[in-house]
Amino acid sequence: MPVPAPIEALSTALYWLDYAAVAVFGASGAIAAARARQDIITFGFFAAITGVGGGTLRDVLIGAPVFWVQRPSYIIVCLLAALAVWCLAPKSASPHPDGKPGKRLMAMMWLDALGMAAYAVVGSAKALNLGVAPFSAVVMGVLTAAFGGVIRDVLAGEPNLLLRRDIYITAALLGACVFVGLSLLGLSFWPAGLSGFAAAFALRAAAIHWTWCLPAFGAPPK
């Protein structure tokens, strides 16, 4: 399966998208640490694991050198995100009076949504670049987008996103499919990537706003 040429050319763009996704995921990891009332070191650890976890798994699976090992700036970005959350996040827990999720949880959700959409595209693009089959490239996009958050939840002892019946994996899947599909149709990186990002983010945003979820196994059809 030939690698679409325009993707190859735009790896610098990927590089910056990667940083942005690392930063927002890192911040979401630090917010998880804030919710668990952890110390500054755990803030940094959670930020780093959430920020680079998905991409690390992708690189290990496709046999690429792990992206942050020779570019420690990725980890530094995560640590800065952790520091920002430590300094800026409201100290007092403020559970919403109506039982709705508080502001901190909502902030984490939206950062997570941005990171997820960016990683779905970046993960697929890096895999396509390395000559991985398109189907597996979609899987890599989903893994890159979802895995950091899954590790964060497992380590924080919270129910992970796989069990929450959210539209999360689904949104990452949509974004990765749109991006890989458009790339195979010959679109260059930016239109394909922005379409994938927009599709993933829009679906996730709608799911957060209207609290959509997929029907559970065994539930009666409505």
Next chain:
Amino acid sequence: MPVPAPIEALSTALYWLDYAAVAVFGASGAIAAARARQDIITFGFFAAITGVGGGTLRDVLIGAPVFWVQRPSYIIVCLLAALAVWCLAPKSASPHPDGKPGKRLMAMMWLDALGMAAYAVVGSAKALNLGVAPFSAVVMGVLTAAFGGVIRDVLAGEPNLLLRRDIYITAALLGACVFVGLSLLGLSFWPAGLSGFAAAFALRAAAIHWTWCLPAFGAPPK
């Protein structure tokens, strides 16, 4: 340590055994999702992780290209298994009146037993093929057999098989030892592999049937 030649020759057989193990493990992952009343996307994710998780860890550890990345058909097999479970599994929870495990749990256990026995052999064989030392090949067989199920349980938030005091790891260990031992003695792949498979499956089946378990630390000898 020389690689037994007959194993090298039979990698096509391995290939098919691999698919079979992936399918049954995938189904067991989907059944775990059914028990947790998840949606279809989580069915697919659990099926894929359980199906290819053990083999993925093996390939990463022995430095082989991860087996499903260039052959997405493995993932597709998992997704088909998830779809089959979604369509065919009984929708209503049917806890057994006597407090025994229900049918769904039993189905998962038996599929798991088949996958475990196949993976104990396949995992060891692939490691031997790549020139890994026999002792480590046994370890790879056990990891390949056990790791998919361990991830499934950790992600599903259930007590994982390491904590259940089942004869599970033990059965995988027996199967891998039998296979590697017979291979070193010069047997060709099929007799060695079938012996290993049979040993692992028989021990696991007996343990399920008679609810055997190993003595716990500190328990008085009977």
Next chain:
Amino acid sequence: MPVPAPIEALSTALYWLDYAAVAVFGASGAIAAARARQDIITFGFFAAITGVGGGTLRDVLIGAPVFWVQRPSYIIVCLLAALAVWCLAPKSASPHPDGKPGKRLMAMMWLDALGMAAYAVVGSAKALNLGVAPFSAVVMGVLTAAFGGVIRDVLAGEPNLLLRRDIYITAALLGACVFVGLSLLGLSFWPAGLSGFAAAFALRAAAIHWTWCLPAFGAPPK
């Protein structure tokens, strides 16, 4: 960034430190299995995962061949540690009357502290040897030191060390920084390594003895 030459020369020393760290971490894993009243197979599994888990992650991340695959003696050391704990650990649970941690937990803590300090140095040194950037080498030291214990806790279903607000990651971080810093200043392996080990162990020991912990997010400054 040039690799400090004296480190390269002393890889034999590393090799033995590695064994010692594997053995003490292996024993701490087996003690976790003893606390959970597991069987002998789970003792071995926990000992192996805890003993080699951190180093395995390090090797996968820096792209080195996983250290125990071609040298199964590491796994054998873990299994011997498991056997020793099985035979020697007191069988009866002996909770301390005052609600303090019992002897078994304290033994695990101190073994863990030794292994952590050794691994913080060994992990960084191996990464430096392979030409990894100093900042990432520090990260590798911390991961090598912490990851085995984190996996042990996740698999044992206990709250993992990231959530305990202990001075643990902090101690590993200090040890790795001291070692990498002194190495970059041109010190040879033994003085740099012993300084790093001593710094990590001393901080951890003080934290255990005086039950120090870092301030939690949102806690009022004292």
